[in-house]
Amino acid sequence: MDATVTAPNPPLRVQRQREVVAALQRVLPTRSVLWHDESVAPYECDGLSAYRQRPLAVALPETHEEVGAVLKACHALNVPVVARGAGTGLSGGALPDNLGVTLSLARLNRIVHLDPLARTAIVQCGVRNLAISEAAAAHGLYYAPDPSSQIACTIGGNVAENAGGVHCLKYGLTVHNVLRVRGFTVEGESLTLGSEALDAAGLDLLAAFIGSEGLLGVATEVTVRLLPRPQVARCMLASFDDIGKAGDAVAAIIGAGLIPAGLEMMDRPMTAAVEDFVHAGYDLEAAAILLVESDGTPEEVDEEIARLTDVLQAAGATRLDISADEAQRLRFWSGRKNAFPATGRISPDYLCMDASIPRKRLAEMLHAINAMQTTYALRCVNVFHAGDGNLHPLILFDANNPQQLHQAEAFGNDILRTAVRLGGSITGEHGVGVEKLDAMCVQFSDAERGQMLAFKAAFDPQGLLNPGKAVPLLARCGELRGVVKSSALNEALNSLPRL
């Protein structure tokens, strides 16, 4: 990873900073503009902490109108704006621009309206994901997408990255659970996408906005769909003596017409790391385990579990445990939910990958990753949202060993290229950010990326919103192709079927 900052002549930057801070102070109270080095420091990175930059200033508006005023002020000065929620993103989408303003939406944290009859909630962008479900609980409702960071991450960040979670197989990603987004264009003009109705007239730009990583506009308010909390949920643990069999079991479940509420896979090294940490009761003999959740009415859950049992046994499960009560269900999940911190305990550093593949290719992908461990002489532990084909291989390395860092990156790129070759994608739910710009050159042709940039320009002709993120400029991919000429990556590029 290259986190080199190409700062301009410092005196020029200082002058620019004065100008920008003064403009922000004209539209915001003093408490809402940070620019001293020590106060800006907490904003210099998001969850991808390998990349760090300091912005000229951090604006902390407290109202919808103040957000518009900040954008108007920045637009007038032609200064880049990077919106930020809780900063839990894993791909560097909220990495500041060294010559830009970081626009924190953390103070817009009010639940504006919760309508149990319509089963919707209007919430400000800085509201935490979990806080929505907490507020809805009184009405027996909840907000379905549940990224691992849900206790901290904000709905605004969820919209920017189209966040998923362990239940998105059945209940969808953010894009499937958001009805409307209100906010501002780069010019500070009001923007509303979507509607409370099932459909809206005009082009459906809501889905394009969701997951656009702050490139198209800044959201201040999100209308989300709430779902009735299922009466019962039970979790099954299924063991397999071969990781490929576990992959095929996932395809067999879906092929049998079953859509579990959660369908996760962990391989043996992962369960070992986790079991040692949280004592979830996992089978340490298994080459891989599946966590399969069923929810609904008691009758529905009983029937689904009976059918799942048949499919899992036919697929060669060597052991099946079914949670007997809610406490056991939560214990089963505690392991999965702590996979990342458990990994932190067994390796000084790890690279968390995020790729998607068609689920019928799971076994193939698992075997490929296994072989790569030899190729790159590094270990990889695997935790997958298997049901929707979203992989999170965690490549273990020691960042103090430059050779290992290099190998880990090569390992990661190999996983992404393999995902694309199998008909999948370089990202499942973490976004492109700055982390996967080069991978975008692998997945998309110049014409495709040109189209994305044209689309971006239709919203933001000067490229002031979150510049340098998500969609690489054509020149970057050109350079990349130059650099890797005759290399393995280049061969991979040339051998890719054009979809």
Added chain:
Amino acid sequence: MDATVTAPNPPLRVQRQREVVAALQRVLPTRSVLWHDESVAPYECDGLSAYRQRPLAVALPETHEEVGAVLKACHALNVPVVARGAGTGLSGGALPDNLGVTLSLARLNRIVHLDPLARTAIVQCGVRNLAISEAAAAHGLYYAPDPSSQIACTIGGNVAENAGGVHCLKYGLTVHNVLRVRGFTVEGESLTLGSEALDAAGLDLLAAFIGSEGLLGVATEVTVRLLPRPQVARCMLASFDDIGKAGDAVAAIIGAGLIPAGLEMMDRPMTAAVEDFVHAGYDLEAAAILLVESDGTPEEVDEEIARLTDVLQAAGATRLDISADEAQRLRFWSGRKNAFPATGRISPDYLCMDASIPRKRLAEMLHAINAMQTTYALRCVNVFHAGDGNLHPLILFDANNPQQLHQAEAFGNDILRTAVRLGGSITGEHGVGVEKLDAMCVQFSDAERGQMLAFKAAFDPQGLLNPGKAVPLLARCGELRGVVKSSALNEALNSLPRL
């Protein structure tokens, strides 16, 4: 409706036609290019037959590659292209351009691949909606969106208009059931949007493409999601002595956390017309009836019907019938499915409106439409996809009476304005086409429409794809505002809350 054709100097048009036909004949076999008046006549309108135009030529490519070649040829000549499926659309989206080529995709009618394990089907654009479910039936699967025209309409047209149907409350619109679209840009370059995985890298342009009414590109192949056919389905008929109570019952069902597979409403004039035609067994005493479908496992359906019964009775249902077997269920639905032809039997002409409102405003909307019958001295029969707030009021009139035609249009506009005022939209599932261009001026500000046009330009800078459809040019809305100055519409425009 103004269907005036402003044709250019005829000799110039003939010259242009020769040029275009010659270019098409260079890339297509002779049988695939129509231009004689009699052979082009069947293509002069779609389901909105009040508008008619003849294209310069009709191209009937038979392969994906031929579609690309047609687009390349047209682009080279700067000639507009209007893609067409089965021509069943109700808003004039496939109305030809008098100086353009109609690109019929009817011959691309092959099911390319059906994968029961992945539960997906790759189908060419000219495949009929129902044909997908027929092919999937052998595997216990089906394609969920079921517009009334499903026996004839094509999946390509469904994608263009984001078609719905009576089951979209539970199973979603086209946009929720399509994973990937392959086709071409206006330049004839390959275009692929979406992926077989749950998510795809890059901007999510698939949803923007779906429902974009042929403005952004031409699809040739669609990957759809298939669902397992439910084990059981049963339909309830609930009678109400007041149309407002029926509307409130719909909100109560959703508010109780129930999402029926179908939730339709018909008012008394509609049931009377239908009962006379198909003898479905509807309660002719009721001011309104609801059709409520439950599907799933037998246990699930039993439980849902018990809960629905409680809610419907609490909401004041005066009679409840539950289908005892599949034959009765189909008879209950036969009335709803024949609502449009039944209306054709009781009135020489009718205007089928298509608006969406938040469902909690249903009762309010029904009372407003009732009052409009007096204002405009015309009858209106009502059939609603009540569960998702999508209304199809059918305004009865006699087109041979110019005063009635005028009143019917004014009635229709009033319904659309009221829908927007209640927080809804001017279209639910039929699209804007040419029919609702003026209504787009009511719903969206100049800035919003400007944004849509900028987005269109990012795909099609010369505006060659389906020109004059879906998004009105700013000048048109300006003129409309001028025309209606000081009129009721203008007042309505000014009183609209800006979302």
